[in-house]
Amino acid sequence: MRYLITGGGTGGHIYPAMAIAMEIRNRHEDGEILYVGTKEGLESELVPREGLDFRTIRVKGMPRKIGRDMFLAIKELVLGINDARRIIKQYKxxxxxxxxxxxxxxxxxxxxxxxxxxxxxxQNAFPGMTNKILSRSVDKILITFEESRKYFKYSKKILLTGNPIRKSILEVDKDKAYMDLGINRNIPFILSFGGSGGQKRLNQAMLYVIEKNVSNKNMQIMHITGSRFYNEFMDEIEARDIELGRNIKVLPYFYDMPQGLNIADLVITSAGAITLAEVSAVGIPSILVPKGYTAENHQEYNAKAFEDEGAAHVILEKDLTGEGLNKAIEEIIHDSERLANMAENSRKMGRSDAAERIVDIVDDLMK
Structure with a gap:
């Protein structure tokens, strides 16, 4: 059987596609997989690393306003359709x-x-424009959030599967994780990060949180600034004359996220689809600060879905302050009953078997 997988632009589209590809590869050793993306997209770097065949088409995002960029995008779309026809004809x-x-x-x-x-x-609670358009002609629409069902017109096509995640999230040795990361299991541990690239507003608020808790022996904090913000953040730490103790760690990037997530008592993060899929698969309480500049403001919809289920506390970027964030942390981290309820609700939203569910549907469609 020949499987063609396509999706790209951001990690939120690419990583689920690769997780599906890996599940197909594991289940059907004789299956052939082709990934189609763009030359300029992140997928052109990530996909070949996984040993997947990769081809490209020409296409650009469609601007919302009429102008020169829109006409260029339409031209690229026509070229992209021709590229897609050629690839599909050849690959079959x-x-x-x-x-x-x-x-x-x-x-x-x-x-x-x-x-x-x-x-x-x-992947998101509020569907992207491309998927809304494609929903008219595809055989099945797979969703991560129940909330997104109402945005699609063709309800009979819709199946709730969850968002595929990397298997390493579910295979962590917690005892080893505590040791590797230097975390005391008897003291509340807070993991803070603004997505893979960092989040400036969250960094600004965390400066206050760190300053207020630098001598707090009853709290451990690990904050990931994002590589592009690290030097600026550490310069501000120095300017405020903050001396970081053993209870607080600040990193530019965190390569051991599966370990960190599995031992965190509370996570502070943005509301990207992949992050939330991993947070809920493990079952972690969270304070979510959705990024306000994402397409269709989808992160706010994602965050609200978690808050509505009692899995998270949400602070919008426009309302975020260091004082407010610190207050929210203190109210949650020292309330064991609330923490336990949030963790259970988070776990209920998780779909650790999403990739398997999706490939089951793929197999059924091909019968």
Whole structure:
């Protein structure tokens, strides 16, 4: 069988696509997998590293305002559709799987027009424009959040699967994690990060939190600034004459996130789809600060879905202050009953078997 997977632009679309590809590879050793992305997208770096065949099409995101950029994007879209036709004609896939981002539009559109089984996966509570358009013609619409169901018109096509995550999140030795990270299991541990690239507003608020808790022996904090913000953050630490003790760690990037998530008592983070999938798979209480500049403001919808289920406390970026964040931390971390309830609600939202569920649906479509 030949599987064509497409999705790109950001990690939120790419990592689920690769998780699906890995599950297909594990389940069907004789299956052939082709990933289609763009030359400029992050997928052009990440996908070949996993040993997957990779081809590209020409396509750009569609601007919201009429102008020169829109006409250029339309031209690229036409070229992208022709590229997609050529690839599909040559590869002859048995099924096409799209995980969002503008790159998957031409590929899934052409495949559905040729009668090839197609499905899309939506990672966010508020669907992206590409998936909304493609939902009209695909065979199945797979969703991560129950809340996103109402934004699609074709309810009979929709299946709730969750968002695929890396297996390493579920395979952590906690005793080793405490030792490796130098964390005391008897003292509350807070892990703070603003997504893979960092979050400036969260960094600003965490400066206050760190300053207020630098001598607090009843709290451990690990804050990841994001590589581009690290020097600026540490300069401010020095300017405020803050001497970091053993209870507080500040890092530019954190390569051992699976370990950190598995031993954290509370996570402070933005509301990207992948992060929330991993947080809920482990079952961690969270304070969510959704980034206010994402497409369709999808992070705020994601965060609200977690808050509505009692799994998270949400602070919007525009309302975020160091004082307010510190108060929220103190109210949650020292309330064991609230922590336990949030953890249980987070776990209920998790779908650790999302990749398996998705490939089950893929297999059914190909029968």
């Amino acid at each position: 896939p048995d099924i096409v799987i799209g995980t969002g981002g503008y790159v998957c539009g031409p590929v899934v559109y052409v495949a559905s027009g040729r009668g090839i089984p197609t499905l899309i996966h939506e």
